[in-house]
Amino acid sequence: MANQPEYRMSGSGNYSYSRNSGFQRTAIGAAKGLINKAVSEKLEISNFVSSSNSPKAFRLADFGCSEGPNTFLAVQNIVDAVELKFKHHGLIGPQLPDFQVFFSDLTSNDFNKLFTSLPPERKYYATGVPGSFHGRLFPSASLHFIHTSYAVQILSKVPKEVEDKNSPAWNKGRIDYGNASDETFKAYEAQYLKDMESFLNARAHEVVHGGLVALILPGCPNETKHSEILFNKAIELLGSCLMDLSKKGIISEEKVDSFNTLGFFPSMQQLEAAVKRNGCFRIEMMDIIAQPKPQPKALSSTMRSGFEGIIKKHFGEEFDIDELFDLLSKKFEESFSSFDPKKAVTLFVLLKRNDSN
Amino acid sequence: MANQPEYRMSGSGNYSYSRNSGFQRTAIGAAKGLINKAVSEKLEISNFVSSSNSPKAFRLADFGCSEGPNTFLAVQNIVDAVELKFKHHGLIGPQLPDFQVFFSDLTSNDFNKLFTSLPPERKYYATGVPGSFHGRLFPSASLHFIHTSYAVQILSKVPKEVEDKNSPAWNKGRIDYGNASDETFKAYEAQYLKDMESFLNARAHEVVHGGLVALILPGCPNETKHSEILFNKAIELLGSCLMDLSKKGIISEEKVDSFNTLGFFPSMQQLEAAVKRNGCFRIEMMDIIAQPKPQPKALSSTMRSGFEGIIKKHFGEEFDIDELFDLLSKKFEESFSSFDPKKAVTLFVLLKRNDSN
Structure with missing residues (x-):
């Protein structure tokens, strides 16, 4: 628990996550129908229905909840769907189990804000x-439903080769893998596979047998180059803004070379392969949710809410962060027509814990 | 959940709870032996010992945990004692249940600080x-052990008669019940009984059958006048400092009249009566822990860590809070010899959930 990554939704004030997470909120809204279907068709509640008179607690966790309010919407969707299912099975009033919701995020998350806005x-x-x-x-076998939205695309760390000047994977002049060398891409992909493995292993212990895990994350449409998807294009443009500032002498080029973002946006095939390789879960549902094309200004604010904190941490607080994001907003406007909304998708995957291992 | 009292350990910086809670920490240290005894002799673990191969979680809550570090000591004591008991019953390695600890306090508590200092x-x-x-x-029947130290003496609100100019219980010129009129005392006592009833009712739902509740709180030795105990004497002196400031015109007398503290320090008899009246628990252990006599300066800092926030909130931030606590420190020094350490005790009561209701 000591080596936690520093990443968190870290913009402040007008650029806070809570004010600039409309894009992520859209994904939660779009996933609502899928969550309802998952609960209605795939959730096993026989343990609750057949239990004695004292109702158990239904325990639900949202991983990567941030400070709200999106997590409250997501959690409410699930609680409503589960309650409806219980009622359909004849559980009413005091027979209904209590719901206990665990909001989870990095220790650096603003839990005070989360708690005061419940x-x-x-x-x-x-x-x-x-x-x-x-x-x-969490303790072993203590969760019935696990939800995570727009969180597991964040790697636990930047692959070390990417920051190593002597490695062929060194990512000079770029801040992500989208248009980077094959070696850089492979280093990112390897880290993603490692992180998914540790995520799935941890959840496999924590979820009850038959329990569900709903993964919602920004991904790459099948048969699409990673460099072409909206998320990578947006980060690529942020990288080019940083390079512009370094050319102006505002920040050092070396600092740009050593700055790399933590996102990896898998294709459905990559995600499926990671789940199968892990072996603790079987895939019960898979779906691809189209995202509406975000407006340049909103996209810039969303990016700022995600990256302001780590940029300040890496480059220092001296330079004018407004200048960076104004420049980014302009670049988004210029390249707006080239953003293909079909190349920004949200992946939805529902996993069920295998009984066998 | 909407009408939460405003009380929290609220000093800042040098006067924060985490830096000025040595007095409360002493109580936790002194209670350690009693907690060990409680776990060793009174905790039922047959459900854990006889369960199938997948271990359950042992769930433990600390109510009124504040921001740390005292709560970490208290919780560690309990976890160590329970683990030892499990081991004595032959549970080892993977047979040991996981421990899940719930740190609970008002929403205004600094959970960010708590989490970063785990x-x-x-x-x-x-x-x-x-x-x-x-x-x-908490959900019904979801906790195995409940701990609360130096928290349940805080009332949910000031009794309204005490702040009503037209009531015989109006507490003009004082900020507590220690030396107040009989009517004021009765209003405080009634609020205490009501609050203990709601505390015990809530915990009776949350704890498993056979589960334990350890109450540790500052109290009044039997056969002692409430006005004579250290806690009330200290608050009485704080009240007289506020009156001094009002005489100097620094704060308004009316504001002093409308300011009342939230503490009520029951005798063991009063606490026992509240538990019996409630009926959900039986008393398994009772003990009185003597407290070492606190030094004037330390006492003043402890008082400041507890009261600074609510004083600023009530009187405004304009006046010099240092002046108030310097004055208090002086008064403590002057009356130090009259503080009888026998009149500052910590009550320890161990409750077990009845099976019958």
Whole structure:
């Protein structure tokens, strides 16, 4: 638990995650129907229905919850769907189990903000769980439903070769793998596979047998080059803005060379392969959710809410961060027509814990 | 959950709770032996010992945990004692249940600070639970051990008669019940009984049958006047300092009249009566822990860590809070010899959930 990555949704004030997460919220809204279907068709509730008179708790976790409010919407969707299912099976009133919701994110997340903005009308007991989802955060077999939206695309760390001047994977002049060398891409992909493995292993311990894991994440459409997807194009442009500032002497080129972002946006095939390789879960549902094309200004604010903190941390607070994101907003406008909305998709995968291992 | 009291350990910087809670820490240290005894002799673990191969989680909550570090000591004591008991019953290695610890305090508590200072070497899964312990915070029958130290003496609110100019219980010129009129005392006592009832009712739902509740709180020795105990004397002196400032015109007398503290320090008899009246628990252990006499300066800092926030909130931030606590420190020194250490005690009561209701 000591070696936690520094990444968090880190913009402040007008650029906070809570004010600039409309894009991520759209994904949660779009996934609502899929979540309902998952609960209705795939959730096993026989343990609850057949139990004695004292109802058990239904325990649900959202990994990468950030500070709200998106997580509250996501969690409410699930609680409503599960409650409906219980009612269809004849559980009413005091027979209904209590819901306990665990909001989990890195220790650096603003849990104070999360807790003070909990919906007053919530029908669940709320708790916060600090720590990295690449490791264990819960007791064995203690969760019935795991949800994570726009979180598992964040790697636990930048692959070390990417920051090594003497490695063929060194990512000079770029901040992501989208248009980078094959070696850089492979280093990112290897880190993604390692992180998915540790994520799935940890969740396999924590979820009950028959429990569900809903993964919602930005991904790469099949048969599409990684360099062409919106997320990588947007980060690529942020990288080019940083290079522009370094050419102006505002920040050092060396600092740009040593700055690399943590996102990896897998294709459905890559995600499927990672799940199969791990072996603890079987895939119950898979779907691709189209995202509406974000407007340049909104995209710039979303990027700022995600990257402001780590940029300040890496480059220092001296330079004018507004200048960087104004430049980014302009570049988004110029290249807006070249952004193909079909190349920004959200992957939805529902996993069920295998009984066998 | 909406009407939460504003009380929290609220000093800042040098006067933060984490730096000025040595007095409370002493109580935790002194209670360690009693906690060990409670776990060793009174905790039922047959459910864990006889269960199938997949170990359950042992769930433990600390109510009124504040921001640390005292809560970490208290929780570690309990985890160590329970683990030892499991081992004595032959549970080893993977047969041992996981420990899940719920740190709970008001939503206004600094959970960010709590989470960032969690002991890295902890052997439990940590979670935070925001909300008032006068209401429900956990699913039914979900906790095996409940701990609360120096917290349940804080009332959910000041009794309204005490702040009503037209009531005989109006507490003009004082900030507590220690030397107040009989009517004021009765209003405080009634609020205490109501709050204990709601605390015990909530915990009775949350704890498993046979589960334990360890209450540790500052109290009044039997056969002692409430006005004579250290805690009330200290608050009485704080009240007289506020009156001094009002006489100097620094704060308004009316503001002093409308300011009342939230502490109520029951005798063991009063606490026992509240538990019996509630009826959900039986008393398994009772003990009185003597407290070492605190030094004037330390006492003043402890008081400041507890009261600075609510004083600023009530009187505004304009006046010099240092002046108030310097004055208090002086008054403590002057009256130090009259503080009878026998009149500052910590009550320890161990409750077990009845099976019958």
